Amino acid sequence: MKDKNITIIDIAKQLGVSKSTVSRALKDHPDISKATKDRVNALAKKLKYKPNATAISFRQQRSRIIGLIVPQISPFFFPSIIKAVEKEVHKRGYNLMILQSGESEKRERDNLEILLHNNVDGILASVSRKTQNFDHFESLIEEHIPIVFFDRIPKNIKADCVLIDDFDGAYRAVEHLIKTGRKKISICIGNPNLLISQNRLEAYKKALNDYALPFDDNLVISGESTLEAYKATDDLINSSHKTDSIFAISDLTMSGVMQAIYKNNIQVPDKIAVIGFCESIFSKMYQPTLSYINPLGKKIGKKAAQLLLDRIDNEESQNSIKQILLSGELVINGST
Amino acid sequence: MKDKNITIIDIAKQLGVSKSTVSRALKDHPDISKATKDRVNALAKKLKYKPNATAISFRQQRSRIIGLIVPQISPFFFPSIIKAVEKEVHKRGYNLMILQSGESEKRERDNLEILLHNNVDGILASVSRKTQNFDHFESLIEEHIPIVFFDRIPKNIKADCVLIDDFDGAYRAVEHLIKTGRKKISICIGNPNLLISQNRLEAYKKALNDYALPFDDNLVISGESTLEAYKATDDLINSSHKTDSIFAISDLTMSGVMQAIYKNNIQVPDKIAVIGFCESIFSKMYQPTLSYINPLGKKIGKKAAQLLLDRIDNEESQNSIKQILLSGELVINGST
């Protein structure tokens, strides 16, 4: 039970003016004399008046809240996205309501409901891995609720999207391995159904092909979780396929790969080189520090937020749908 | 620009009843006949009526939003806290607005302002490392805004708190090292000004004392960041002090410690045993997997949310201030 807040009515009464005058005085409206404005501002300050955001949201029919749906807050590059989104959004006078789907389609739908109930002015979303049916997002678009997808986007969606250029990044990672003399390059993908796995695998194939290296199905392993990636890598290492390098397409798979490497006491990069597609912070958690393609969470967050806010703020010229591809950065460290 | 939403007035008009009747029908008020309720509910469903949460917040003078302030979303156990808080809060019909202070006192104050502007019904907070002056929190308490602190709490604050039992956990970690035969036990703390560092260091001293081991200042190292912890550990390893085990009091220091260990090619646990005070997921990122005290983010989040919601929902019996200590769990893995 909070104490009652000061309202413009309190100020109006004490000053013997109407509440509309107070309202306009506070917003420096030209209709109000300087003398009145000064009196109002002085009293407002004295009483520690805080405008009631709920009342304003209600009146304006806009909450100045942006909804953000992510699969998970934590692993691994979402935090940097969130940070960037938060910064951009605050800069333009909005706030953020962050919800996690936990990779569940049901919770994703529930979260969308929550955001709508809270009258968010727009939504930023990265879809859950398990979501198969995207009609909850499609109906938002039909209702013209501004929405921008990032990183994990629904198939064939008619909305703004901001993406890592998976293909480009993966290609450069593999190319880097090739250029440092590797011949039996493995790739550890995540869930094969994810677009991200597919794209990065395609790039891997293309790079091999471009450099005239054979594609060997045995060198493609997959693990949806760290543990699965660990097992798959362990199997690969102890198989007859003699890989000389591994490209791990995500933080989670990377973690699994490195565990297997430690377990088997493999020299990196002498015996096997490793390159990831991960956040810089994780590359530093291993020895030697890992080479990686940085997925640039910060850039994604900033760009996605900008697209959304532009769409909200400028009501016109919104017919064009923008799909933005951001290129990851290749950082070379001790593992290659 | 979103499409206009259906309101109870739309329903009322179509049905030829007043909006108060619609409102009551929707909430199953006894004054309304079953026939009318059925008609209202049917039409509401047909039109996909969604109550306007902003209007309700405004009228009820409560937002059903809980504000959550954390230093950072990511490293390392905040995600599990957030997840638990989110779950608890949703269960009781509230939503979460998450803000990060980024370990900055200014942003912590700004975030508090944002939450107040958004009329949150209560606040969960873990304070920034750099915050020295807590009057922004104290004035909240004076205004009787429900608030619960967790993990990092202001000194001498008169509010509910939920804490890890640092002392207990650290004691058990050191005790475990002692019982496995270590004699020259080091501790790597974070910022020495933090309560967490101080408490865990005290426990370390007490455990040594209880088991009749001498305290040696040279075995206490500190690193506020991973890099600093790395350097401090590296120095220690290459010094004459011959430590046989290290207790790292946080995820960040742990990461630094392990990097130094890898760099110096030290056998774990043969030459140096390592134990952390970290999330389970991080213990698995090293080889051998690390023994650790689990700070139980999930429990903290749940408990903190429950305390806050209880305080919000039951208006009475709120005079007592609760300070809750949760014990971490000792998990023994390959590193000790």
Place this chain on the structure above:
DNA sequence: ACTGGTTGCACAACCGGTTGCGCTTCTATG
């Protein structure tokens, strides 16, 4: 003195629900 324009403010509607109160109409009871 009359007109036209400007200045500075008040009034009231409005946003979408909630809720106390009061008004019918119908039923039951003495």
Place this chain on the structure above:
DNA sequence: CATAGAAGCGCAACCGGTTGTGCAACCAGT
């Protein structure tokens, strides 16, 4: 048959700002 009470619904105020409109007071120009 009169009347008390209940059932079912409408009216209007209210939450705290914002904003279109109206209008009095004043000034300058003719």
